[in-house]
Amino acid sequence: MRVLMTPEATPEEVAAVRENLKANTAVARVAYLDRAQSFEEMQRMFSREPDLLRHATEEGSPTFFRCTLTDSTIRLPRNASNVEWRAPRCLPRHD
Numbered sequence: 707m708r709v710l711m712t713p714e715a716t717p718e719e720v721a722a723v724r725e726n727l728k729a730n731t732a733v734a735r736v737a738y739l740d741r742a743q744s745f746e747e748m749q750r751m752f753s754r755e756p757d758l759l760r761h762a763t764e765e766g767s768p769t770f771f772r773c774t775l776t777d778s779t780i781r782l783p784r785n786a787s788n789v790e791w792r793a794p795r796c797l798p799r800h801d
Contacts, residue, residue, distance in 0.1 A: 709771040720769070727771055735774040741767045 709727065711720055720738070727736045739747065744767040752758045 707773045707775060709773065711769045711771075713768070715769070723771065727773055732775055732777070733773050734776045737772045738769070739772060740769050741765065744768055744770060 709723060711723065715723075724736065724738060727733050741764050745762070745764040748762060748767060749759060
């Protein structure tokens with residue numbers, strides 16, 4: 707699971723999301739990717755699709771948390787407002 711942060715998220719909001727994810731018993735591991743790491747991952751993921759990368763920039767890449775759930779059968783709701791630990795400026799993405 708990925709939790710994408712909006713560009714407007716403050717360091718305090720990012721920290722709050724990190725702490726909430728770490729405290730959530732459904733989450734086994736949490737890794738934070740900054741813009742540079744996010745951009746590198748995007749380049750790897752879409753290396754065979756140059757049209758998708760043509761206008762991509764590091765500055766335009768979202769920061770996000772990559773989470774490993776304790777149980778791979780857990781399905782979180784797609785609507786972020788239903789997620790108990792939702793924080794402002796936090797956009798969920800389900801892998």
